[in-house]
Amino acid sequence: AQTVTQSQPEMSVQEAETVTLSCTYDTSESDYYLFWYKQPPSRQMILVIRQEAYKQQNATENRFSVNFQKAAKSFSLKISDSQLGDAAMYFCAYRSAISRGAQKLVFGQGTRLTINP
Amino acid sequence: DARVTQTPRDKVTEMGQEVTMRCQPILGHNTVFWYRQTMMQGLELLAYFRNRAPLDDSGMPKDRFSAEMPDATLATLKIQPSEPRDSAVYFCASGLSSGSIKFYNEQFFGPGTRLTVL
Numbered sequence: 001a002q003t004v005t006q007s008q009p010e011m012s013v014q015e016a017e018t019v020t021l022s023c024t025y026d027t028s029e030s031d032y033y034l035f036w037y038k039q040p041p042s043r044q045m046i047l048v049i050r051q052e053a054y055k056q057q058n059a060t061e062n063r064f065s066v067n068f069q070k071a072a073k074s075f076s077l078k079i080s081d082s083q084l085g086d087a088a089m090y091f092c093a094y095r096s097a098i099s100r101g102a103q104k105l106v107f108g109q110g111t112r113l114t115i116n117p
Numbered sequence: 118d119a120r121v122t123q124t125p126r127d128k129v130t131e132m133g134q135e136v137t138m139r140c141q142p143i144l145g146h147n148t149v150f151w152y153r154q155t156m157m158q159g160l161e162l163l164a165y166f167r168n169r170a171p172l173d174d175s176g177m178p179k180d181r182f183s184a185e186m187p188d189a190t191l192a193t194l195k196i197q198p199s200e201p202r203d204s205a206v207y208f209c210a211s212g213l214s215s216g217s218i219k220f221y222n223e224q225f226f227g228p229g230t231r232l233t234v235l
Contacts, residue, residue: 043206045226091160103148103214104173105224107160 002027004094006108013082014116020067021077021111023092031097034068034075035105040088048090051075053097079113087115119143121227123209129233135197138230141190142211149192150210150224151177151184160208166192167214199234206231 003026013019025034036048051059051068058066063080079086092108122141130136142149150165164174169186177184181203183195196203206229212222 043229043231045208045210047223050223103150103165103167103212103222103224104162105150105152105160106162109159 002029002032002094002096002106004092004106004108006092006111008111009109010112010114012114012116013079015082015084017082018078018080019082019113021079021090021092021113023075023077023108025073025075025092025094027073027094027096029096029098033095033097034066035093035095036064036066036077037091037093037107038086038088039091039110045091049077082115084115084117087113089113119225121209121211121225123207123227123230125230126228127231127233129235130199131235132200133198134234135195136199136203136232136234138194138207138209138232140192140194140209140211140227142192142209143225144190146211146213146225147189148212148214148222148224149186150208150212151192151194152208152210154206154208154229155204163194163207196232199232201234204232204234 005024032053034051038046038048049059049061049064065078067076089110089112091110094106124139148167151163154160163177164184166186186192208229209227210224212224214222
């Protein structure tokens, strides 16, 4: 079974600074997707960014970018120019692209990000 | 602005009572997922459907939980009887899936139902 680990329960950063959230995963599969979701206090789960495992190029979405290291099974999220609205729980998630349960998302435990003004 | 809706948003009930949570997927989506979020277990999949047929309910306690899709616009998750350990936030998500596993489809989450069982 696949597992996702986020080793940082909490992180904080000064507004306008850059912060990196860590995620590692364990899988024997070669084809999969990785995601970062944001959950603000409203509870809504919001997709921040996704990465296809077969793509070597790291995904970017405006101020959000990832560092995908397939061999190391590492998938970190970098938030540049942090804003107060970035404060939330961030979840790393895995989805298989080859198994029967391919649609299922497997989540890490989350990292609570605080932005200091 | 298409979105997944869930009702109720919050529910407080007493142990032993039946609880029904409802989800309206985005119109046109053919996959529906139920996830549960707790402090101890995090986010975990309970069940999911494609074209109203259950594909995976291995994460769901079968003795008290049941999930159904009476029609394409409604998914329900029932707990009978409810227990304090069922207290959690229950999320519904929907997506559009073809028959290909490799077809990427984003899962759009609803706002969740926070269930408290006393």
